Amino acid sequence: MAKPTTPRPSRAKAKAAAPAAGADHNRPRPDTPKDYDASKEELLEFYRQMVLIRRFEEKAGQLYGLGLIGGFCHLYIGQEAVAVGIQSALQPGKDSVITGYRDHGHMLAYGIDPNVIMAELTGREAGISRGKGGSMHMFSVEHKFYGGHGIVGAQVSLGAGLGFAHKYNNDGGVCVAYFGDGAANQGQVYESFNMAELWKLPIIFVIENNQYAMGTSVNRSSAEDQLYRRGESFRIPGIQVNGMDVLAVRGATEEALKWVQAGNGPILLEMKTYRYRGHSMSDPAKYRSREEVQSMREKSDPIEGVKKYLAEMGVGEDELKKIDQDIRKVVSDAADFAETSPEPELHDLYTDVLVEQY
Numbered sequence: 001m002a003k004p005t006t007p008r009p010s011r012a013k014a015k016a017a018a019p020a021a022g023a024d025h026n027r028p029r030p031d032t033p034k035d036y037d038a039s040k041e042e043l044l045e046f047y048r049q050m051v052l053i054r055r056f057e058e059k060a061g062q063l064y065g066l067g068l069i070g071g072f073c074h075l076y077i078g079q080e081a082v083a084v085g086i087q088s089a090l091q092p093g094k095d096s097v098i099t100g101y102r103d104h105g106h107m108l109a110y111g112i113d114p115n116v117i118m119a120e121l122t123g124r125e126a127g128i129s130r131g132k133g134g135s136m137h138m139f140s141v142e143h144k145f146y147g148g149h150g151i152v153g154a155q156v157s158l159g160a161g162l163g164f165a166h167k168y169n170n171d172g173g174v175c176v177a178y179f180g181d182g183a184a185n186q187g188q189v190y191e192s193f194n195m196a197e198l199w200k201l202p203i204i205f206v207i208e209n210n211q212y213a214m215g216t217s218v219n220r221s222s223a224e225d226q227l228y229r230r231g232e233s234f235r236i237p238g239i240q241v242n243g244m245d246v247l248a249v250r251g252a253t254e255e256a257l258k259w260v261q262a263g264n265g266p267i268l269l270e271m272k273t274y275r276y277r278g279h280s281m282s283d284p285a286k287y288r289s290r291e292e293v294q295s296m297r298e299k300s301d302p303i304e305g306v307k308k309y310l311a312e313m314g315v316g317e318d319e320l321k322k323i324d325q326d327i328r329k330v331v332s333d334a335a336d337f338a339e340t341s342p343e344p345e346l347h348d349l350y351t352d353v354l355v356e357q358y
């Protein structure tokens with residue numbers, strides 16, 4: 001095939017290019033977010049939640065290795081600051097949340113009982129989806145947590161629907177729809193962006209850019225790799241955030257909420273983060289080097305980051321050790337509960353399939 005004669009402009013040039021004709025420079029923009037000014041108590045709570053997610057996920061990995069968890073299992077280790085920072089700013093029971101299959105951390109950050117999450121992973125009746133959903137299909141109407149979705153990108157369209165419901169019911173709630181860098185290349189995401197902006201829906205789109213979609217890096221798959229710009233042609237403002245820093249995440253969420261709650265319509269947050277484990281438990285992660293993972297752990301670990309902030313506030317190692325011990329007990333109790341509670345009855349195969357009886 002003949003080579004094209006006109007080369008594509010380089011990324012650097014493309015970024016510096018003049019804005020498209022017709023761009024509206026007078027449109028209001030959200031303010032540049034500041035890092036959240038957390039009190040010592042808040043920071044300790046962020047630490048507690050992030051350690052809970054990490055230990056819970058490590059335990060889930062072990063139970064998977066022992067064959068106690070079947071099917072797929074995607075761990076959230078490394079990304080804890082995103083769910084904790086965002087969800088600490090939401091009003092449980094009023095705002096709604098929806099995400100993909102990497103969902104355990106979001107549920108824990110929403111204060112959902114670790115026992116029922118772990119029991120769902122092991123397929124027990126006491127699980128949050130009565131043991132019939134597993135890792136990817138958890139749901140809690142009570143908490144307005146609408147899943148847990150295995151179809152990449154599907155939660156974005158459903159999230160737009162949740163945003164529509166908030167607006168239609170005039171309940172003052174905001175939907176947060178999380179999705180990955182890989183999902184950001186899905187067609188339905190852009191149909192949802194269009195409708196959300198057109199109808200000024202109260203929704204925060206959160207791209208958890210953990211740099212990989214299964215084994216494919218963002219740079220290898222995305223023509224526009226600055227994902228916070230993905231809403232631009234729909235006039236949705238975007239903010240890029242250090243997703244490894246819980247205070248940056250919370251600060252950006254405050255701005256996003258302010259924007260959406262003022263009736264401006266949707267906003268997009270790109271959280272730059274990283275997953276330490278493979279895509280799922282069955283991924284040997286051969287597409288990246290050990291050094292890359294090690295370097296992220298050493299330089300940007302979100303839990304270590306909070307520890308530093310706490311040390312600056314005068315919180316000693318002893319206080320943190322006490323929290324660590326409490327969390328270890330919570331997680332080991334959750335694992336015991338999940339291993340010992342009964343599986344669903346056989347006849348439950350036929351329940352929860354249809355909303356009504358036919």
Ligand SMILES: Cc1ncc(C[n+]2csc(CCOP(=O)(O)OP(=O)(O)O)c2C)c(N)n1
Pocket residue numbers: 102150151152153179180181182183184210212213214279
């Ligand atoms: C519509 C659809 N296409 C493909 C898949 C297979 N698949 C599962 S996860 C995944 C990668 C998604 O990556 P990303 O959105 O970055 O999320 P992450 O796993 O990094 O959290 C793919 C392609 C799927 N589940 N659904």
Ligand SMILES: [Mg+2]
Pocket residue numbers: 180181182208209210211212213214
């Ligand atoms: Mg990803």
